[in-house]
Amino acid sequence: MRQTTPQQDLLRGLWRENPVLIQMLGLCPALAVTNNVENSLAMGLATFFVLCGSSLLVSLCKRWIPGEIRISVYILIIATFVTVADLCLAALLPDIHKALGAFIALIVVNCMILGRQEAFASRRPVGRALLDAVGTGAGFTLALVMLGGTREVLGSGSFLNVPLFGPSYEPWVVMILPPGGFLTLGVLLLGLAWWEERRRERVKAGGVPAGADMEPSPALGMSLSERASSRGDAA
Amino acid sequence: MSEERSGNIGDAQRRGLVGDEALPDEPAAEPAALGDEVSSLRMILTLGAAGALAGLLIVMVFNATLPAIEAHRAEAVRLAVTEVLQQPARYEALSVTEAGLVELPREDVQPANAVLVYVGFDEGGRATGVAVTAAEAGFQDIVGLIYGFDPQSGTLLGMKVLESKETPGLGDKIQKDARFVAQFAGARPPLEAVKRPKGEEGEIDSITGATISSRAVVRIINNSLERLRPRIEAHFQEVVR
Amino acid sequence: MSELVWIFLSALVVNNFTLALFLGLCPFMGVSSRVETALRMGAANIFVLVVTSLSVSFLNAFVLVKAPYLRIIAFIVVIASLVQVVETVIKKVSPVLFRELGIYLPLITTNCAILGLAIFQTNRGYGFFEGLAFAVGAGLGLTLALVLMASIREETELADVPSIARGMGLVLIIAGSLSLGFMGFAGLLSSS
Numbered sequence: 140m141r142q143t144t145p146q147q148d149l150l151r152g153l154w155r156e157n158p159v160l161i162q163m164l165g166l167c168p169a170l171a172v173t174n175n176v177e178n179s180l181a182m183g184l185a186t187f188f189v190l191c192g193s194s195l196l197v198s199l200c201k202r203w204i205p206g207e208i209r210i211s212v213y214i215l216i217i218a219t220f221v222t223v224a225d226l227c228l229a230a231l232l233p234d235i236h237k238a239l240g241a242f243i244a245l246i247v248v249n250c251m252i253l254g255r256q257e258a259f260a261s262r263r264p265v266g267r268a269l270l271d272a273v274g275t276g277a278g279f280t281l282a283l284v285m286l287g288g289t290r291e292v293l294g295s296g297s298f299l300n301v302p303l304f305g306p307s308y309e310p311w312v313v314m315i316l317p318p319g320g321f322l323t324l325g326v327l328l329l330g331l332a333w334w335e336e337r338r339r340e341r342v343k344a345g346g347v348p349a350g351a352d353m354e355p356s357p358a359l360g361m362s363l364s365e366r367a368s369s370r371g372d373a374a
Numbered sequence: 375m376s377e378e379r380s381g382n383i384g385d386a387q388r389r390g391l392v393g394d395e396a397l398p399d400e401p402a403a404e405p406a407a408l409g410d411e412v413s414s415l416r417m418i419l420t421l422g423a424a425g426a427l428a429g430l431l432i433v434m435v436f437n438a439t440l441p442a443i444e445a446h447r448a449e450a451v452r453l454a455v456t457e458v459l460q461q462p463a464r465y466e467a468l469s470v471t472e473a474g475l476v477e478l479p480r481e482d483v484q485p486a487n488a489v490l491v492y493v494g495f496d497e498g499g500r501a502t503g504v505a506v507t508a509a510e511a512g513f514q515d516i517v518g519l520i521y522g523f524d525p526q527s528g529t530l531l532g533m534k535v536l537e538s539k540e541t542p543g544l545g546d547k548i549q550k551d552a553r554f555v556a557q558f559a560g561a562r563p564p565l566e567a568v569k570r571p572k573g574e575e576g577e578i579d580s581i582t583g584a585t586i587s588s589r590a591v592v593r594i595i596n597n598s599l600e601r602l603r604p605r606i607e608a609h610f611q612e613v614v615r
Numbered sequence: 616m617s618e619l620v621w622i623f624l625s626a627l628v629v630n631n632f633t634l635a636l637f638l639g640l641c642p643f644m645g646v647s648s649r650v651e652t653a654l655r656m657g658a659a660n661i662f663v664l665v666v667t668s669l670s671v672s673f674l675n676a677f678v679l680v681k682a683p684y685l686r687i688i689a690f691i692v693v694i695a696s697l698v699q700v701v702e703t704v705i706k707k708v709s710p711v712l713f714r715e716l717g718i719y720l721p722l723i724t725t726n727c728a729i730l731g732l733a734i735f736q737t738n739r740g741y742g743f744f745e746g747l748a749f750a751v752g753a754g755l756g757l758t759l760a761l762v763l764m765a766s767i768r769e770e771t772e773l774a775d776v777p778s779i780a781r782g783m784g785l786v787l788i789i790a791g792s793l794s795l796g797f798m799g800f801a802g803l804l805s806s807s
Contacts, residue, residue: 163644163783167727171637208417212424214695218688219428223435226684230442233450241734244687248727250641295542312543317635318794325787332779428688436684511621513802515630516739541801586805 148267152275159282159324160331164251169283170320172242176299179287181235183280185224185243190252190276191269192220194260198268201261213256214247221246251279289323290314455492455505458522458532460559462494462502470602474609489602493613494522501613503531504606508598512590515539517548521558521595525603525610530565533558533595538587545587554581554588563599567592619748621804622741626752629801632728633760634794639728643761644786646719648772653765657758659719661751664732666697668750671733672743679737690733698723728757763793 143151158164168186173179193216197204204212225243228236236243246252255275260268291297294314296304313319455465469478469488484490492505502524509518517538522531535549547554562575567589571577580588632638639660646656670693679686702720706713723729732753736746767789776785 166640166644167637170640203420205417205420208421211421211692211695214691215421215424215428215688218691219431222432222684222687225687226432226435226439226443229446230439233443233446241731241738244734245638245727245731247687247691248730310543312541313795315542316798317637318791318798320637321787321791321794325784325791328782328784328787329779332782332784336779429685432684432688511625511804513805515625586802590805 145267145270149270149274152271152278153281154278157278157282158251158275159279159286160327162251164254165249165279166324167245168242168249169279169286170317170324172239173283173287173290173320173323174315175291175295175297176284176287177235178238179283180280181228181232182239182242183276183283185228185239186246186249186252186279187273187276188224189217189220189246190255190279191272192223193217193252193256194268194272195265197256197260198263198265204261209261210253210257213253213261217252217256218247251275285327286320286323289327290319294319451492454520454534454536455494455522458505458520458534459492459494459503460522460531463497465492465494465505467491468493468613470605470609472605474605475613491602491606501610504610506598506602507536508594509537510590510594510597512538512548513540513545513584513586517587517590517594519591519594521598523563523599523603523606525607528562530558530561530563530595533591535591540584540587544583547581547584548587548591551581554579558595564596565592619744622745623748623752624804626749627756627759628797629804631756631760631797632731632753633757634790634797636731638731639726639757641726642719642722643757643764643790644783647761647764647786648768650762650765650769653761654758655715656719657754657761659723660726660728660757661754663698663701663720663723663729664750664754664757665747666701667694667729667733668736668746669743670697671736672741672746675737686734686737690730694729694733728753760793764790767793 152158156162159166159169165186168182172182193213196216197213200212221244224246225236228239228243255272259271263271288298291299292303293311294316296302296308296310311319314323456462459465466477467490468475469484469490471478471485471488475491475493478484478488489506494502494505496502503522504525505520505522507518507520509516511517515538517540518536519533520536521533523529524531533555538546538549540546540548549555557578561578565576565578567578567580567585569580569585571579578588578592580592626632630636633640633643642656642660646652671690674689674693679689698720702713705720732750736749741749764786768786771785771789780788
């Protein structure tokens with residue numbers, strides 16, 4: 140058992156416990172809508188809004204929610220925020236709303252959001268819950284934009300609809316099709332695993348100075364105990 | 375390879391719901407009454423209150439956003455109709471029924487044998503053409519489009535794909551290839567998708583690499599016109615606004 | 616081609632829920648290490664998808680015509696309660712089946728394939744029978760993807776893969792290849 144500091148609450152979700160890249164949560168939107176940066180950003184921000192709103196409300200109301208029906212109440216709260224996000228997007232950005240289609244409604248079943256409510260917002264003060272939601276939401280958006288950026292640059296030869304390579308570039312169309320989503324995330328995870336393995340070898344060799352554990356590192360492929368022990372080694 | 379990564383749904387769920395680290399519960403902020411008996415009445419009241427509040431919030435947001443959403447929808451229809459009817463002075467939504475082209479009280483509720491179309495008029499109030507929406511299977515999924523038809527000359531006025539998931543860079547040319555789209559204005563149905571046009575009426579030069587999508591567009595228009603043409607032609611002259 | 620057959624085949628292979636629409640990825644990544652568990656998860660999914668489709672047809676016809684903006688809330692509440700009811704009924708009626716499916720049923724609530732089915736069925740205006748064909752096709756499609764994935768993973772576990780590829784990276788690359796293969800079904804249903 141360890142207490143966390145506010146900074147940890149905020150920064151944890153951004154990289155070290157990134158919902159998509161490390162925890163593998165919310166994969167459905169992360170792969171389905173990331174065929175360009177614009178859609179990824181819109182999906183990330185919509186999820187960010189729903190997560191912050193739900194965390195805030197759950198943390199505020201936690202005293203009045205009986206434990207037996209808490210999951211139902213959380214889902215109700217999340218579904219309300221998703222409907223609000225859906226309607227606002229349709230009113231303000233109809234083109235993006237059309238491009239995202241059914242996947243806005245599917246934010247409801249993003250396990251990441253329900254997970255943060257159950258694991259964090261329902262047992263922490265409002266401020267901390269909000270910090271955690273901001274960090275996790277930003278981490279989710281970051282992961283989506285990383286995927287969307289890679290796929291748009293390779294698959295359409297552009298970034299945010301701005302052409303990058305000129306007319307002679309033959310885009311890898313497969314990257315903006317469904318297989319491209321699986322392959323991009325797969326390669327990204329392999330890269331992270333490789334990086335993590337190298338870092339662990341350096342730690343084993345004793346080449347890492349004390350305090351290096353503070354640098355954000357994806358603990359991919361490591362169990363909790365391993366992660367804890369590597370931290371202990373470095374310290 | 376650790377157990378955590380071996381990808382068992384139970385793990386995924388546990389990680390999701392309980393979080394990576396064991397969180398120390400702050401005594402003051404524990405979820406209400408976890409140990410105590412909670413009466414059913416209280417649960418029902420809590421759920422009811424939460425539901426009522428959620429409903430209230432959604433209705434408020436819905437009412438606030440409705441005008442903008444309706445305006446966007448109407449604008450999308452306006453753009454599509456004016457494009458495929460070649461800029462009519464104005465247009466009206468009418469229903470093709472057994473009785474002819476009539477105005478029904480609600481556009482969104484059409485009877486079983488009626489089809490909603492948009493009739494374009496010139497300055498003098500004379501009908502110039504009919505815009506019809508149609509949808510059928512394409513290469514990947516349903517292709518939805520709108521086309522304009524002039525019953526007097528028996529030719530098409532234009533075609534615009536509204537909805538498709540055809541392959542980017544290949545099939546989506548039915549939407550983005552201006553040369554392909556332009557062929558529909560002036561073509562005389564029934565259409566035929568061909569690879570090397572011989573200059574006959576009704577020929578549509580299909581896109582290289584997107585033959586199936588091109589044929590789908592042609593088929594959708596042919597099938598839709600075959601159904602509606604007799605009724606539209608029989609009643610088109612009567613419509614004067 | 617008949618409309619119902621088209622809907623069924625489209626959901627089964629051409630627009631496979633998992634490999635083309637990314638719905639139901641949690642079980643796809645999680646429960647796909649053994650063929651037998653994959654089959655059971657698939658069966659549980661088909662069952663819940665069909666029951667959901669029936670209730671969505673009912674909701675759309677009688678309740679949501681008056682309040683379309685309550686769609687998301689209505690669907691998720693109905694799905695959550697349905698899974699609960701189905702679980703209780705199976706427990707009473709067939710304890711054997713309950714043991715087989717038991718642990719997978721609650722997890723299905725947060726499976727996006729179920730809500731996805733409800734929303735797609737509504738957006739496309741499917742009626743009762745169309746919805747049923749869609750649900751069966753989608754369920755069999757999920758099962759197909761799960762079983763394919765599981766049989767490949769049973770092999771890779773015995774293979775000598777690099778240490779970095781023993782996590783989810785490899786699973787995603789395999790999924791990408793499967794998805795690429797399924798793209799070959801496009802055009803199958805365009806009858807012209």
